[in-house]
Amino acid sequence: MFDTLTLQKQLVEAALPSGFERGVGKVLAELAAPFADEVSSDALGNVICHKKGTGDKIMLAAHMDVIGFMVTFIDEKGYLRFETIGGHTPAFLHRTPIRFENGLHGVIMCENWADESKKNLNDVRLNSLYIDIGAGSREEAEKLVSIGDVAVFSGEPCEQNGMVLTPYADNLVSCIVLLKTMEALKSSPYDLYFVFTAQEEVGLRGAGTAAYGIHPDMAIAVDICGTGDTLSQSDAYLDVKLGKGATVKIRDASLICNPQMVEFLRKGAERASVPYQDEILLSGGTDAGSIQRVHGGILSGGVSIPTRNTHSPREIYSLNDVEGAVKILVSSLSE
Ligand SMILES: [Zn+2]
Structure with missing residues (x-):
């Protein structure tokens, strides 16, 4: 079974900035392959893992590039x-x-x-x-x-008291969430695309390209979000806390989630009896912001991992929130 800290160490070692993320893409493609019917990549370096089904197409996106x-x-x-x-x-x-x-x-x-x-x-x-x-x-x-x-x-991930301290929680932790979701998902009525996207940190570039190619009916971006429980004044009105559950995104600076997707993910969380937090992120965006605007528009939402000290060499997230995110996704994709 995939272990979060082990994967975090493996991915941090392979991580490179936007535009140079092919190494980590290769590692992710190998880890995901046993759980996908088909793994491919495109010119931007997005890694696309297709788990075939007959229903609506859902694209899940987690960016694998780092700052x-x-x-x-x-x-x-x-x-x-x-x-x-x-x-x-x-x-x-x-x-x-x-x-x-x-x-x-x-x-x-x-x-x-x-x-x-x-x-x-x-x-x-x-x-x-x-x-x-x-x-x-x-x-x-x-x-x-x-x-x-x-x-x-430079820095080694470590775990203490159920929390992981590491460079590049953003967004390797969400790549881990996708892997764990692929591993845990028994069956789904949907046609699923798990996409590890390129160049998010320089303007959500890879995800839009991948979504254009896949043309999904719905999309879910998995990313980190800031928390309101730090001593930073700019976080003061963020109603998200570390360790209190993964979030269902309502809006951030890159998109206003389609209410249908907020409902879809909340229902998934409730079916699985997993606590979740409502996320309104005042600054910063995610892949869903570019996915939502391709073709005639794609229903888009997000699930995030609450993370302190974002874009610092010591970001902090909770192992419980990772498990919660996986449960929300597995439950949402199962029915
Ligand atoms: Zn991110």
């Missing part, structure tokens, strides 16, 4: 300048350990941090940040890394 960094310039001293991939706040990146695709490690530092930190932290600019890989010159650095190379947060 990260791309080297843009190597200076005389051997320090690297970079561009971000996906949503980062530059000031938060100071002193962040990172790992390149080839296994090289580095740390993001900020020039003149003493001056920079006196500013409003939102004003800290990306161009004051650099990556230190321990090289002493451009020649030395160029032996280790090239312009265009990509990097991710």
Whole structure:
């Protein structure tokens, strides 16, 4: 049986930023293959697992790309300048350990941090940040890394007290939810497509393409959502708590879910007697936002895993919420 922490470790190891997610796609395709009739991929790198049925087509989407960094310039001293991939706040990146695709490690530092930190932290600019890989010159650095190379947060997932602390809960945990749903689903009246999507973090790009190809009747995006139980003021009016159940999405910044889909998922949760939370996410979006708008429009909704500290190297989610999400999906797809 799929174990969440084991899978989280395996996927974190393979994870790369948007546009470079083929490695993790390959791992996911292999893990999903025993539970699918057909596994394919498209030009954007979406991995599409088809579990054939005769009823309405339902597409489930979980993005497998993660946020990260791309080297843009190597200076005389051997320090690297970079561009971000996906949503980062530059000031938060100071002193962040990172790992390149080839296994090289580095740390993001900020020039003149003493001056920079006196500013409003939102004003800290990306161009004051650099990556230190321990090289002493451009020649030395160029032996280790090239312009265009990509990097991710470095860090090992761990579990304590039923919670998983890890880089890239967003959104590898939802890829795990899809795998566990495929494993647990005995039979379904639907024609099911489980899709691990590419390039969500740079504008929900892969999911729209996949949905155009599949042309489902309904779609469910599985993603993480923020929680209102942190000390961050921007989360203050989020009525979602860590560990109190997966959420059924009502809206976020990318879509207003079709009420039919909210009902469909709530009914699934109620049939399975699983607690769930209503999700209204004030900022941030998910794959359903692009799926909903293809062809003549696709009925779209979402299930999310409450996650603290999103887009940080230590996101936190609850193992119970993962099990809850799987139960909601299995129950919804079974009838
Ligand atoms: Zn996400």
